[in-house]
Every structure is written in structure tokens, then in C-alpha cells.
Amino acid sequence: MKIGIIGSGYIGGTLGRHWAKAGHEVMFSSRNPEALQQMAEAIGAQVGHVQSAARFGEIILLAVPFGVIPDLVSAIGTLDGKILIDATNPYPQRDGDVAQQVIDDATQTATGYVASQFNGAKTVKAFNSIYFKVLAEQAFQSGSNRIAVQVASDDAAAKQTVMQLIADIGLAPQDIGSLNDSSIFEPGAPLYNQNLKIGDAEAKLSQLST
Ligand SMILES: NC(=O)c1ccc[n+]([C@@H]2O[C@H](COP(=O)([O-])OP(=O)(O)OC[C@H]3O[C@@H](n4cnc5c(N)ncnc54)[C@H](OP(=O)(O)O)[C@@H]3O)[C@@H](O)[C@H]2O)c1
Incomplete structure (x- = not known):
């Protein structure tokens, strides 16, 4: 798939490298794309400005500090019809x-705000x-050795x-709802x-549900 990375730091940089290794088409973005050029070329990925990655991706990974989201919305414009993966956390x-x-608003989750x-x-x-x-060191595992990654969407x-x-990068999706x-x-x-293995993560989830 074509994946545009917005925020190519610890999380975005690592995930982009993994997806490129798994055979996906990746475009990293930055406010200074030239700084990423060498790394991207080495793994066969592209580099662009934030707006270019937003246009490029069928899938967009959002991995920026939560506080910059309001500015990004106006910079990026519409992501209509695209899948937006929200990896951000509000601190x-x-x-x-x-x-x-967002934390004080009990009617909304952080990703509800992003959506x-x-x-x-x-x-x-x-x-x-x-x-x-x-994420960097324990991807590309199989079976019960895979680390769980929680997922939720409407x-x-x-x-x-x-x-x-x-799953493509050897991690285990855990569907939370x-x-x-x-x-x-x-x-x-x-x-x-x-950062639990999938069996332990599922056990913890079922404990929480009882
Ligand atoms: N670190 C973790 O282990 C971890 C784990 C899970 C989730 N998260 C969450 O993921 C998000 C990113 O964390 P990170 O640790 O990957 O951060 P990071 O290494 O600091 O990377 C954040 C990236 O955001 C970009 N950025 C900053 N301000 C921007 C702006 N105004 N417009 C566009 N891009 C901007 C920067 O790109 P340029 O400077 O190149 O433009 C930077 O590469 C955060 O919300 C964090 O809470 C982090």
C-alpha cells in the first residue's frame, strides 16, 4: 500500500522503515525533507513535505506531538476517504x-478529537x-512471540x-473495538x-472486561 508518514521521528521513522521492509511504498515527510533524504534512499522510500505525504498516501500515519495537530489540519487540508492512523498521545x-x-473532556477520546x-x-x-x-527491536516475530498492538476505529x-x-511487520493486532x-x-x-506479547495482552483485556 502507499503510506504517507507525517512525523518521521521515533515512531513514524521506525514504522516507515518497517513498512518499507515489508514491501509497502512509503513517503516520509518533514518540515526539512532534505534531512531524511539519505535514510529514505537507503531503504527505497520517498521523502517530501507534509502536504506531499498527505497526498501520496492511501494510508496516512500521524505521529507528531499532539499539540501541533491544530496547525497541521490547516496545513494539510482534507484527508477525505483516506485511512488515518493516529499514533499520537496528548501530554x-x-x-x-x-x-x-481533550483529557478534561469526558465525552471524547483523544483519537475522537483527532477524527x-x-x-x-x-x-x-x-x-x-x-x-x-x-517497536524497533521486537517487530518481525511470529505466532505467540508477537507484541500486541492495540487498535480501535469506528x-x-x-x-x-x-x-x-x-501483521505485515510481525506484530499482533489486538482489536479493542x-x-x-x-x-x-x-x-x-x-x-x-x-508492550505485552499477544497472549498476555489478551489475558489482560479479558481480566479488565470481567
Ligand atoms: N516515542 C514513543 O515511544 C511513542 C510511542 C507511542 C506514541 N508516541 C506518540 O507519537 C507521537 C510522536 O512521538 P515521537 O516520539 O515519534 O516524536 P518525535 O521523535 O519527536 O517525532 C515527532 C515528529 O513530528 C514532527 N513535527 C513536529 N512538529 C511538527 C509540526 N508543527 N508540523 C509537522 N511535523 C511536526 C517532527 O518532524 P520534523 O521536525 O522533521 O518536521 C518530528 O520528527 C507523539 O504524539 C507521541 O506521544 C510516541
Whole structure:
């Protein structure tokens, strides 16, 4: 698939490299694309500005600090019909008022907020709950050795596509349900940053449901 990476840092950079290795077409983006040129060329990926990656991808990975999302929405424009993977987390100390407001609003999850900002995209929450070093070092496993990656969306088909993208890089998708269910893997919640193998992650989820 064609995947545009917005935020090519710890999470976006690692995921882009993994997807390129798995045979997907990847475009990394940056406010300074030339800084990524050498790395991208070495793995057969492309580089562009944020707007170029947004146009390029059928799938868009959003992996920026949460606080820059309002600015990005106007810079990117529409993502209508595209699948948007939201890997962001709201941290008020880093991200300011926009993060605090989302945390204080009990009617909305963080990814619910992102989905409302990119109205028209099919938003899927994933990869926000895995530590980048685990992602870098423990991908491309098989069976019960795979690390779980929690996934949630209100769009069943988009969620299936993202679950396949998770499986393509040797991780185990764990379907948590709709965006309303996703608070269980937001910062401070029981499935956040646990980095469990899939069997342990499923056991933890069923414990939480009883
Ligand atoms: N680190 C983790 O283990 C981890 C795990 C799960 C989720 N997350 C979440 O994923 C997101 C990214 O985290 P990270 O650790 O990957 O951060 P990071 O390494 O600092 O990378 C963030 C990227 O965002 C881009 N960026 C910053 N401001 C921007 C703006 N105004 N417009 C466009 N791009 C901008 C930067 O790209 P340029 O400077 O090249 O433009 C940078 O490469 C955060 O929301 C974080 O909470 C992190």
C-alpha cells in the first residue's frame, strides 16, 4: 500500500522503515525533507513535505506531538476517504492546552478529537501504546512471540486494513473495538505502554472486561 508518514521521528521513522521492509511504498515527510533524504534512499522510500505525504498516501500515519495537530489540519487540508492512523498521545506538559482540554473532556477520546479534526478521513487509533524501542527491536516475530498492538476505529474496513499492516511487520493486532472503547489504551490506562506479547495482552483485556 502507499503510506504517507507525517512525523518521521521515533515512531513514524521506525514504522516507515518497517513498512518499507515489508514491501509497502512509503513517503516520509518533514518540515526539512532534505534531512531524511539519505535514510529514505537507503531503504527505497520517498521523502517530501507534509502536504506531499498527505497526498501520496492511501494510508496516512500521524505521529507528531499532539499539540501541533491544530496547525497541521490547516496545513494539510482534507484527508477525505483516506485511512488515518493516529499514533499520537496528548501530554499537557509537552502539548499544552489542546491536550489538557481533550483529557478534561469526558465525552471524547483523544483519537475522537483527532477524527473530528480530520473530518472525512477514516480514523484508526493504533501504535500510540507501544514504546518506540520495542517497536524497533521486537517487530518481525511470529505466532505467540508477537507484541500486541492495540487498535480501535469506528470504521470496520479501515480497522481491518490497519490490522493487516500491523501483521505485515510481525506484530499482533489486538482489536479493542470502537474509538469510544479506546480510552483503555490511552496514557495512564491499563493497556497503555505495556508492550505485552499477544497472549498476555489478551489475558489482560479479558481480566479488565470481567
Ligand atoms: N516515542 C514513543 O515511544 C511513542 C510511542 C507511542 C506514541 N508516541 C506518540 O507519537 C507521537 C510522536 O512521538 P515521537 O516520539 O515519534 O516524536 P518525535 O521523535 O519527536 O517525532 C515527532 C515528529 O513530528 C514532527 N513535527 C513536529 N512538529 C511538527 C509540526 N508543527 N508540523 C509537522 N511535523 C511536526 C517532527 O518532524 P520534523 O521536525 O522533521 O518536521 C518530528 O520528527 C507523539 O504524539 C507521541 O506521544 C510516541
